[in-house]
Amino acid sequence: MDKTLPTVAQAVAEIPDGAVVMIGGFGGSGAPIELVHALIDRFLATGHPRALTVVNNNAGNGHVGLAALIEQGMVKKLVCSFPRSADPRVFTEKFLAGEIELELVPQGTLAERIRAGGAGIPAFYTPTSYGTDLAKGKPVEEFDGRPYVRERWLKADFALIKALKGDRLGNLVFNKAARNFNPLMAMAAAKTIVQVSAIVEPGAIDPESVVTPGIFVQGLVEVAAPAQEEELNRAGARYPEIAA
């Protein structure tokens, strides 16, 4: 069995219009920028995919990665906890113009909903958001005298995630805090595509240290020296590049 894919272009080739796509990362840390840019390339060449629902903790920063995806008009709806950043202009303008829908979810609830999607748990109760605007319309129940809000699982058609290393079976390890939502999204998507800095032989990752077992991964592609969103933005980068 070999889940490796030759190019980022092929890795994102199957994502259709209207798909629910989870994109890993917390801000730029752990964001699969090259996969997102490959999706933009495909859109610029073919007009697809469009009308995506994207699940990410944030709403992009500057004009690269998720922000660039939004800037191209490919995103219909965003499910996130914190659509602010150093430079959230792209999302902010589309949102205020009514061109993009926002489902705001508390960060821990977002993580747990994604995990629930991956774990076959259709709904769970959490104290988070009880009594707040974000609980409006959601069922509330008391357990042991304390009120809790019921939340539904979150699943996706595709997850685009970033890892440090992966073997051809899809076993993954991450880099420091770039782990964040990536292992959860890998569980919650019908098809999880991973960009890794290095594809290694099975056995090269200690079985004790595997963070995402291969069962949660459907394809992986090597991006040997991935860009870091923070650095791109500090350099004023845009995707696609504009002649300087």
Next chain:
Amino acid sequence: MDKTLPTVAQAVAEIPDGAVVMIGGFGGSGAPIELVHALIDRFLATGHPRALTVVNNNAGNGHVGLAALIEQGMVKKLVCSFPRSADPRVFTEKFLAGEIELELVPQGTLAERIRAGGAGIPAFYTPTSYGTDLAKGKPVEEFDGRPYVRERWLKADFALIKALKGDRLGNLVFNKAARNFNPLMAMAAAKTIVQVSAIVEPGAIDPESVVTPGIFVQGLVEVAAPAQEEELNRAGARYPEIAA
């Protein structure tokens, strides 16, 4: 901060009568036998603790570890998924004599209930056990046209678990499939006591490979060469030892 404890006796000294105690392990793999035996020693010396509710996947095997705890009459109730083993005589006899209460829980539901206890999720829905005797009396709800059973979290006063290595902050790694319920129980107990084969310096465990972060651990004690239940039982061992 130093969470290390000098002896297994001190590690179990605070467990009171009537406590809910989670005990790690799947069968003998990952079972903290020395901590359990220390609890038996305390009981034999002081008459306490007694009337314990024990959460474990199984019901012990032979006459050591959990089986020995049950044999001493220290356990009032057992919450488990599979009270069978090569030699389950101790539990079976007490159960058939009505001397021990059993709450039978499907294994995945048991794991998820413990995780929920650790994660502050008071209840969740699962497809498991729907339409069976084990769902009797539990709320059922449909999501997306499919029925699910609502299950409650499971928490404990104490968890007794076994790990391979731990640092003084309580960061832990486990050995192979001896991981099983141990990291979950560490999350779900007010006080988690760990026996480790080796106490190491902070930093000796790669931060990427920590399985249980120290926040889930309240005390750890070194048991340099822990016994393996399977080997004890193959040798016909009993605890406490009976003169040969």
Next chain:
Amino acid sequence: MTDRLTSTQIAWRAAQDIADGAYVNLGIGFPEMVARFQPPGREAIFHTENGILGFGEAPPAGEEDWDLINAGKKAVTVKPGTAFFHHADSFAMVRGGHLDVAILGAYEVAETGDLANWSTGPKGVPAVGGAMDLVHGAKRVAVITEHVTKDGKPKLVKRCSLPLTGVGCVTRVYTSLAVIDVEKGRFVLREKLPSLSVSELQTMTGAELVLPETITDLIVPEL
């Protein structure tokens, strides 16, 4: 009594339907035997509830590591690509629909797909383990079983009489006489031993067999 497949042969037949790269959980006991018969060139990845994906065969006697066991508490080995994880992650794989196939034993299977395989009634000590979880989530839940009980009673029935493990969960049954799919609440006969007539098979089956146009001969090597 007619010819019938041995347990080994039933396991062999079930193994032929496991695709290359499939993630598979084999129930404790008889189903574990399926792992022995992976067709050449196919590599299935085996999952065990107690937290291993991609484990290998049993080690030689005397070389067991009792921290490296399967759900049946038998010693296994690691292979390149093995991963360890805790019980909640393990059942996330099960319940979350990530397994391709779960192969289980059965006391009874109903034409509705209901399965009874965990309890023979109220006597003794009940024990369920992971059975009730495994019947949910795997893309295919298959059963391997004798076609009839030792007393000659059908194990494939209209409605289960024993306590259920799961409702409407079984998709295919490999028996000592036939391969039968569960479709829309009916048993559909796919393969049967060539030596056996459909009507003979029907008499040993507790619910009506739907007969499609093509019924294949169930042919299994001597093993």
Next chain:
Amino acid sequence: MTDRLTSTQIAWRAAQDIADGAYVNLGIGFPEMVARFQPPGREAIFHTENGILGFGEAPPAGEEDWDLINAGKKAVTVKPGTAFFHHADSFAMVRGGHLDVAILGAYEVAETGDLANWSTGPKGVPAVGGAMDLVHGAKRVAVITEHVTKDGKPKLVKRCSLPLTGVGCVTRVYTSLAVIDVEKGRFVLREKLPSLSVSELQTMTGAELVLPETITDLIVPEL
């Protein structure tokens, strides 16, 4: 205007209540400053929502690793004993009651312990992050804040007028003028600046201050 503590001094005061070995989450922005003032001999362990426990200070400029950031997206460092984990495990720590203290900023705190700190109303882009999770689960949820707004309006109020972050969650408030506990739906004054009378403080507070027998002078070093 009376004397008041600087932000740094409020952070210092809050830091004095953090016990040795405490697990602490500091909200984004102002609360992060609390980490600078751990009393000598005490070692708190800092948690950040994005999956680090026991991280260290910011690295020198130019030495940032942008995969090693805190919830405020600022670069941090590892220390011996650091652990990384994913977001669900991270919020299990929060929601599951494993943190000893969470210290957050506030727009308003009500005498009921209600907190409003995520939204100033329906205008603009709403963003909540981990705020609604952090107010649940930590054994102590403390707020650090100016005592009044820039316009001189009380931030400690009977009932919050802004959208709530959480209900009945705050247990202690460190302000630029006082330290106030929330007990049984009332503000209880524990410490105040010595230069300030109780009645002066009351005029700047939007709900009644309960006065216990002992009210300590709030004395903070020049910082």
